[in-house]
Amino acid sequence: MYIMEMISAGDALIVLGSQTVFFILGWLFFMKQLFRDYEVDQKAVQIFFSVTFAISCTLFELVIFEILNVLSNSSRLFTWRTCLYTILVLLICLMPLYFYYSLIRMQRFVPLSWVMPLTLICWLITIYAFWRLGDNFPILSAKHGIFSMQQAVSRVGVVGVTVMANLSGFGAVNAPYTCMSIFMRPVTEDDIAQLERKLRQNFDMIVAKKRKLALKELELSRIGTFKAAPTGTLRDQIRLLNSEILPLEEFGKHLFLELVEAHNAKNRVEYSKTWQGIYFNIVGHFFSIYCIWKIIICTINIVFDRVGKVDPITKGMAIVVHHMGYQIDVRFWSQQISFLVIGIIAVTSIRGLLITIAKFFNAISNRQSSNLVVLGLAQLMGMYFVSSVLLIRMNMPSKYRVIITQVLGELQFNFYHRWFDVIFLLSALCSILFLYLAHKRTPIR
Known part of the structure; x- marks a missing residue:
């Protein structure tokens, strides 16, 4: 009955x-993108993710509902x-517990x-470290109890904002680097042919030495039964061949990766000449x-400790009204544009994060670690x-922030914006340095 008083049947049906x-x-998404090549052996992982x-x-939907005034205030x-x-x-509780349980159970030496x-010990250590995280940041409030929801959200926010700022900083630099033709390395057919020729020569040398190694090992096995037969020189030859094969294989891997990179660079150049490119x-x-x-705005915000008091949409419309002479309904258009902007932010954030999750999962997972990777992601x-x-x-305009402030309490919202600016700036600068070094790397000739 209490729940029915808080949310109507129609609102509950929508939610x-x-x-x-x-x-x-x-x-x-879990089935089609993450586990196309892996078996799902733990349904709990799939349920946690979904x-x-x-x-x-x-x-995100509730933020949009605030702007459009969908559902009643009590329901929202x-x-x-x-x-x-x-x-x-x-x-904080279920996924870390299941993560440690799965990790420890995988270890065969653990009874x-x-x-x-x-599992419980590892989880308690994690919770202690998570709670101590708040001591290093100005996110605590005396009005909230130590085990209140606001204290948990404030700590989750620090980790989440750090992840978001790192992804945003790298994406802001990597997107133009990937799309702009000025950063594309020119690759000719002769360059690719030369790399392919080097790779074939390397492969032939490895095959020849491995054939010679196999013959030496066969000879050693044949004369091994005769104790009087001298085998010291033969063992030295086998050891020498192994020492020669290993660097050749490493160099072959390097050549192969260089060849793949050359093909990708050539495809990028060709793609850049199309209309879509x-x-x-x-x-x-x-x-x-x-x-x-x-980067400039983040630097200014950090240096002058600046955080906006008015949302960018209302501020922009105020400039239009007061400085350009246009007469428009600021309240009405602020609501419509806020809905559009926040909708775009929500969709692009979800899409961008899912693409990043899929790439990260495919890069580091295998059949043994795939469940743990998904739980972490x-x-x-x-x-x-x-x-x-x-x-x-x-x-969001001020009137739409009320319920978020009411739910989250008096968190230090300004701190999260400053923290985002700091991490974004560091991530962007590190990404610029990394991509500069990668772009200047001398290819194999």
């Missing part, structure tokens, strides 16, 4: 329906609190009776301007989306 859709989308994805998307407040409590339990005690080249120039602008995803809500709040 549950959207969460079901988000859960199915998370389930399909539930985290569904609740994370619901947080109840859904906000339910989603936040649920995702915090997942991020089965020790799995649960070790020209379009992305233009987009890359805009991204480069954005990157430079964002699901935790980062949940923290990422909780932090996104903290940062999106600044892009």
Whole structure:
């Protein structure tokens, strides 16, 4: 009865329906992108990922509902609190416990009776470190109890904002580097042919030495039964051949990677000449301007300790009204543009994070570690989306921030924006340095 007073049947149907859709989308992404080449041996991992994805998307949905005034105030407040409590339990309790349980159970030398005690010990150490994290940042508030939801959100926000700023900093630099033709390395057919010829020569040398090695080992096995036969020289020859084969194989791997990179560079040059490539080249120039602008703004914010008090949309419209002489309904258009901008932020954030998760998973996972990798990525995803809500709040007009402030309490929102600027700036500068060194690397000739 209490729940029915907090949320009406119609509102509950909308929320549950959207969460079901988000859960199915998370389930399909898990099956189609993450586990195309791996067997799903732990359904709990799939459920954790899909539930985290569904609740994370619901947080973005609630931000949009605030602007469009969908659902009643009590329904939105109840859904906000339910989603936040649920995702915090997942991020702090359930997923870390299951992660350590799976990790420890994989170790064959650990007795089965020790799995649960070790799992609990590892989880308690993690919780202690997580809670101590708040001592190093100005995120604590005397108005909230030490075990309140606000204290948990403040710590999750630090980790999530750090992840988000790192991804944003690298993306702001990598996007123009990938799209702009000025950064493309010119590769000719002669360069590729030369690398292929070197690779074939290397392969032939390895085959010849391995054939010779096999003959020497066969000869050694034949004369090994005769104790009087001298085998010292033969063993030295085998040892010498092995020492020659190993660097040849390493050099062959290096040549192969260089050949793959040359083919990719050639394909990029050819693609840049198409209409779509020209379009992305233009987009890359805009991204480069954005990157430079964002780095300058972050530097100014850090140096002058500046955080905006008014959302950018309302501020921009105020400039239009007062300085350009246009007469428009600021309140109406602020709501419409806020909905559009936050919708774009939500969609691009979800899409960008899912692409990053898929790439990261395919790069580091194998059949043994795949479940652990997904659990770790699901935790980062949940923290990422909780932090996104903290940062999106600044892009909302003041009247739409009320319920978020009411749910989260008096968190130090300004700190998260300053922390984002610091990490974004460091990530962008490190990415520029890394890509510069990679671009200047001398290819094999």
